[in-house]
Amino acid sequence: MDAVKWLEVVLDTNREELDGLCARLTANGVTGMAIEDEADFKSFLEQNRPYWDYVDDALLERMKGVCRVKLYVTDDADGRRQLEQWLEGVKTPYRAASLGENDWAHSWQKYYKPMSVGERLYIVPEWERDEPVPPGKAALYLNPGLTFGTGSHASTQLCLAGLERYAAPGKPVLDLGCGSGILSIAALVLGASRAAAVDIDPKAVDVAYENAAMNGIGRDRYTVRAGNVLSDPALVEELSTGDYALVLANIVADVIIPLSAQVHRFLAPGGVFLCSGIIDTRSGEVAAALERSGLECMEKREQNGWVAFAARVRQ
Template identity: 30%
Template sequence: MPVENDWLCVEIECRKHSQLTSERLWEFLAEWDVLGINESEAEGATSWKIYLPAQTSRENFHTAFQEWLTQTGLDPQSVTVGFGLVPRENWNEKWKQFFVPVHVPPDYVICPPWAADTNGFRGKVSLIIEPGMAFGTGTHATTQLCLTMLRTVFKAGMTVLDVGTGSGILCIACAKLGAKWCLGVDNDPLIAENAALNLRLNGISSEQVSIAVAELSAFRVHPFDLVLCNMLPQHLLPLVPTIKQFLSLHSFTVVTGFLEAERREIEEALSAHGLRVAARDCLGEWGGCIVHLV
């Protein structure tokens, strides 16, 4: 029987090629009293440990999760779910053990606040992200791929639009690289506190980066030098006509968040809106491309 200081740990493991991602998982978890979450990847498979109040019904969670997987078109057979109780004592210190600095090419390091002053990060673009928030640690493969790809077209002084900004990590990276101004847009109100905290941790001012909880269509149309779209296809594709309005003939758009198996579909959809692929890359099963207007 759980005691007051216990937490319920739900461990979700995906088999390879499962389309369940952190972003999609949070769509489900938004209805639950999540106390913390830890994501890990090994050999192309992703797993999460989700911490909930001990009194949470395991049966209700499992049933709701299976129904959600089916409703969203995900294969329930590609995911396993396990439950266990975790003592809450000294959790703050134990929590930190899950998070270590992650090095991302060419010269980024994504780190939690308690590792931000490590001397080994000299000469690196350090991106300080507070773990345990609703948008993870910023270390998902799609984020890493976007960070790497944007460097091939980024120039200091650029204006940057980040569509679906989440934690704000891409805006933070561009600001540290010398962007003139970055606008991060997301229609999820949960991102506001998370992104604001990460901006403060990185010493980024509101003059460098603006975060807005709104639909992209609410903004006055003007071209950005660089547009970043790290989002799942079902969120990206309906936005392409609107995103196109924020591009000039000199703009570049970095698109990540899709599986390599979905590349043809994504690139054909972009091409239908007059966007030509200038470069391609991948990280594991995740794909990315850089496009521009023609």
């Protein structure tokens, strides 16, 4: 059977005409459209400022002055007839481009290849799990398309390298802000007895469990919760076992700073708090917060403008 081809149709407009254009398209029968708007993008960034310190300049540049609507139809006679119906009475100019075969949605997979991180870990995308693993490496299988946490970002690599250094085999690990579960699953692959993980995004729960299952890790060793330890006392109480040899937090400075004040509730005596996701211009603030919270910084690592700290409760 011939592969399905798709046509991407782009209507460039402006902020004043956007709502009217969308209303006209909806009235013409369009049930799904993608809207890209610089003003909405900037508003989203501002409303979610606590969750990042840095947005890539190239992304900001790509969104500069953008206000457009995207539609998708099959690249054939039926699709073009449908497009003609959708655009009836629409005076906004448009451009169209073929997206090729029906696997275009997965074309991003070519950018993810197995990679070594640290001395032992070898991160493998699930579609390459049949490829051989280099001798001496511990494979960590992952679906990079599910949610944040692929191992390619410098902050994650800093945390994974620290995990290799500080994770104690046979001891439990806590992962705060787990995303894909990459850190806690890596800890289990490297010999942790069990792991608990938390993320504010409920979708992360199923994603982390799915990635764990790819690595032969079941729920008898791995527990994932949705919630915010900064605002949910019940969740904090559940996690306050005081026996975690390693607590991981690959988040941002604005979360790590208040988190440092209560991390002692989770740590076992002598346990390590490993935090990353800190842009270098804010590392001083984080170091000061760790100090105020009674934590002693044992190590600071830097990579590509990002910083990770390893700290223990001061004796």
